[in-house]
Amino acid sequence: MSVKATRTGIVLRPDPTRVLFRPFELGSNTRVLKIIARVNALSEPEVEQKLGEVIREFGSRHYKLERFFLKRFDQLKPHLLTDEPQSLERKLLLGAYFTMEYSLESAALFNPSMVWHPDQTNVPPGYKRFVLSLRATGEGHISSISFRMGYIDEEGKIILRKPSRYVTSPEIVPNHQFNRAQFERKLYELHLSNSISEKMLAGLGEEFTLPELETQVKRITSQFRYNAEYETIASGLLGLARANYEVHFDEDQSLDEKCIFPTSPNETNGIEDARFVQFTDDNGEVTYYATYTAYNGRVTFPQLLETKDFTHFNINTLNGAEVSNKGMALFPRKINGKYAMISRQDGENIYLMYSDDLYFWQTKELILKPTYNWEFVQLGNCGSPIETEAGWLVLSHGVGPMRKYAIGAFLLDLNDPSKVIGRTKEPILSPDENEREGYVPNVVYSCGGLISGKELIIPYAMSDYASSFATVNIDELLNELTAGKPQTVGSVTSQEVA
Template sequence: MSIKAIRTGIVLRPDPTRVLFRAFELGSTTRTLKIIARVGGMTDEEAAQKLDEVIREFGGRHYKLERFLLQRFEQVKTHLLTDEPLTTERKLLLGAYFTMEYSLESAALFNPSMIWHPDQTNVPPGYKRFILSLRATGEGHVSSISFRMGYIDEAGKIILRKPSRYVTSPEIVPNHRFNRAQFLRKLYELRLENSIQEKMMTGLEDEFSLPELEAQIKRVLAQYRYNAEYETIASGLLALAKSNYEIHFEDDQSLDERCIFPTSPNETNGIEDARFVQFTDENGEITFYATYTAYNGRVTFPQLLETKDFTNFNVSTLNGAEVSNKGMALFPRKINGKYAMISRQDGENIYLMYSDDLYFWQMKELLLKPTYHWEYVQLGNCGSPIETEAGWLVLSHGVGPMRKYAIGAFLLDLNDPSKVIGRTTEPILSPDENEREGYVPNVVYSCGGLINGNELIIPYAMADYASSFATVNVAELLAELTGQNRSKIEDVAVQEAVTVK
């Protein structure tokens, strides 16, 4: 018997009206100066009239627009030719000329990951609140992380909450502190640890900030002007520092108003396919992690998000000999005292990784090879493993003829995940005729589901364009994976991947 997922019929399509403000960069000092001069030539009456027009047209579309316009003014004011003070109205208008709207999901809203919301207060009896993270793609095919919220009612029905029309990217925390020992270890992994780097970090404390590092590098470069090797090392140091950072959202912003937009040098072309998981440490402390792919237009970099409240996030690079390719997915707890990860370094097979350090991964072991017709091209995970009493349940994707993506599952031993208990010989979800057409045809894909009662809920993308949900009976799926009769395991208490407060 082959288990098949049941579609819910819910379709979450990209919404082009969800826009955020971004810096409008011209890339030309001459053009910037010309725009400033033209605005400076406006009379006070003309400037006030134009600013009123801007606020009327765009103020209702954004959260705290005027604050952003003043920030943009501060970023371009170095181009002003005099120190003559400007009125607040004139500053706002100048900021508006160097600001643009960006429709973050105008092209696609796909590759969802689903977790229980950490706050279950004020939820109707029998309901559970969840968070859905999605890959939002807009102009220039730049991807970011968008959020939706919803509920599952007592009957298992999925109810998506209508999102706010506002959406805002976070502020970068200005005084983020780096741990010197960890930073040096990352430099070593990147082969940037040498005598030049030592000079550039001389005098920095055990914890230091980006401005402190920049100041020290500036002092060293002043002594070795026009030295290409010094410039290269300096660029590498700063790129690493800027790729490990903190972000903060306003406390009064709804989660669906928050967008994690590319920030670091590794992310210039997008943040892709976040796989969120609720991780419980050995002391019971809960942290939400998401492995994701940073893309700079040439190379992909596996990276890590971590948060406890979805308001403050740490962003870190992942390092080590085996950090490569896409699709790393963290187990929701340590196994035998070590962090564990499902991965795919070679673009074809599924591997298992262990590490004593969450940020460094040095070894891997082969776990699964493409075996069945629907996965002959490649295998990969579809999110973090889900703990059940029968074993670690992992959603997988396989690619077959005509580059058709389908979703399956496999089961790993709880104490030794290198032991494969079973795997589906046929897909549990394949694109149907209503899901084939989109940006990338013939693809269904997920970045992580969860178990509710005796149902596995699979949020999935359709043709890299829109998203939906499907469900699978857990008892039936585990029976197929273990080779047992359903009646023998139907009463097994399936442990959810997260603990609902």
């Protein structure tokens, strides 16, 4: 009999009360000017009265709301008709008229990924703190990355901390420095490298900033107005630069108050399915990476997010001949001196990839095909490989009749992951009657679990609506994957070392 997961009964449902503030964009300069004119026609007492109403109604719902109002006012300055000084209250009120609330998880909270928290201080004896990332979907079906924090106690019980009422998107910082050689290599991979791009980069140094690139591109394109090829290359250069950026949260913000909302041109329709992994470099340095899918409404783009503290994040494009489709997942350490990924470029088979450069992936090797009836439609990973003494444990998803998604697992050789040691012939978790109804019916799906003691903990989504947790005895699962040969996790994995 095949191993089956045990459900915990914990359910994380979307909470429409968790709102953040976003710019309210009207898309019409005429309407912007009219609104500014109407606000500026108010007397100072009227401004103070209306601003007071706004602060009383919305101030307790948000973190540092007035700071954002002032930021929005600064963005409106080009539309002001004069340099006449404005009172602080009028600036705040103008900012409020161009700000909106957005309920980031009103539609769904799903596809979770789980890693150990980088900060294990002040944790009760026997407990361990974890980070749970989730795909939050709200108005317009736009997806972002939301976070929760919790603990696993000495008995393996999962304890989720109640999230804060506040949710805030971060300060966005375009990459302050680009390396020209790497930038040119990315242009080549995107088929944007030609004599026009060479002209646009010619005036830049070996390191350059986004404003410097924008100035140079503007200068060249102004000499060739109405030339479609120049416009195309200019758009590609600036799009690539803006897809590589940093986000910074305030140091005093709780993890569950943080939300990474779509920012770059690649992400206009969402950030999907972040697969977090605690990566340990050869020198022992730990970085948390997440591969995710950026979607602009037409095309998906695999991208990479990295952080050491879940306060400061770098977002970078992934490039190379084999960077395509969804579901790339990074191994938690280098293998034989190279970075390694599990991937699925063709939509149905699982591949192994190696690279000397974390941001460029040129080759792939097929390692698994759909074999059992519950996975005949497609195979994919459910997060990054987990290191055990028996091998690399990978959670997988399979799609069968009626597009039903189920979760299984396979085991790869530690030194040569192209060698498949074993795979589950039956799912370890399939949607039950309480899980099969949702935005996408008949789906259980995960973006990454972890091992705690003798239990594999699987956070999983239920039909693209809500999320839960299940557990599997790790020894029983490894025994099944190694055809019954006794296996123990011993000192377990690089993922368990916080």
